Amino acid sequence: MRDKRYQHKKSKRKKWKTFVLILFLLFAGTLAYSYYQFKQGVSQSKDKVDTQAIEYEFNGDKDPYGGTSILLLGSDDPGKGNSRADTIMVAQYHPDRGTYKILSIMRDTYVDIPGHGKDKINAAFALGGPELLRQTIKENFDIDLQYYSIIDFEGFIHLIDEAFPKGVEIEVEKAMSAKIGVQLEPGLQRLDGKHLLGYVRFRHDAIGDFGRVERQQKTMQALADQLMSFQTVAKLPKLVGVMTPFVNTNMATKDILYIGKEFISAKNRDIETMRIPVDGSYQDKRISGVGSVLAVDFEENKQAIREFFTK
Template structure:
């Protein structure tokens, strides 16, 4: 008899704990959804008031991606230069974010937009024109054909979304060292020195390329900026902010990733003591020659075998 009473008491206690956990999970999910919708509404208000350029979510793309041969998830990140006045935009920024869940590693590859490669069905051109010719799917095919790596997801990021994310995540700005005065062909001129940059200033920092090293310097600054952002945003205290941050950028990002995928990868990223994000650049040092091609202008002519081998070594290290 005493045993039966103890058994019933234990069962009631287990049920109470289960219900409490269920309530906590439900409340957390509800709060996360509310924060996400708040972020989306905030950005849509900016767009509707005319302070933002457009909602890039409107375009529908096909993308036949999958995980790579190493079991990693690769996300094609594209920044469009539509603001520069072209009717059809090329890709201003081309990056691949690499996430290996089993290894817990995060890496970033920058592909310089002037490399001269074979674009499936189009002949040889600068790689940034693949986006103009066939959207993210043709860019995926181009990267697969030239560098033998599969991409599972894509994200086309409007630069206005980058500004909004910085201002939301860093009310006091991102601390970064500006190595020189920057003023040509950027919206906000920058003075040299260690300082905190807001969204518009950070956009100037990552887009500036009118100096002696041109696009090489710009790619280096983009990687520097992303490392600074991840370092200053990292930590367990960031996780509650993630739903709103993802909501803020959602209207400015066209992607085949769903919100759950983004939250899972972002939470995993900030919850772990991952160290620095490893970065890579195509072309590698001494892996290209400068050339001029009729109809294309100045290009980077690759030693494709050397670059592909170094790229795969980076992915597997």
């Protein structure tokens, strides 16, 4: 009787060991496949990158609201070292609430740049890279940023064409052509990288840069929605690999994959957006040697930001 019990326990232990081994092999196989897909994506894109990415200093802090905050920058050519930021956004992912938010900061916002006096906020990038821009945003708007991510215009074009070979579906609200290098007609259509870049950069109409910021936010939502065409988390490593050569960031690949997986798996994939300065909190001014700027009420905007990131 005792021998039978012993044999039974031995059999159970053997089955359990077999089960654990199978789980381990599946896990190891998944990691190997993901790494292979990631490297395939990198290989697919790296030949289209002309220059080596600059390694920037970035002394970011964790988001005090419990989220992951990323400084998103678009630049005409960050490799030159003196270009201004064409696009300034703060993206926040909050794992506990499952929320995704984008705050756009108007590039003509008139701010104090630490060590350089008052200027448009986009000048901070030219004067000291993403680290000085981080300090500027912290000092003027009390936003902590843990990571940065920069993409230049050529990188944006290649990234869109690689990640969305059929184009990005977007509703173009009006004819656009002035100073964007392409001709866009109104209507729902699929835009390749060059035409989508023209769409998000257009600002030569009655509402100028305000309309451009709206289009940037609209495009970010469209890109997020259409990532669902990839359908499964299994395809995410290759997509991240495709993106990697075009994006200069201090985020680790595992963190990018984690946030991407959470987004694809989420039931609610809506991206909430806000613009700084908020309506009624600024004045248009002209400053000698600087040009047209937005003089903002910082306290009103800081309060709006706190409410946006904590709700």
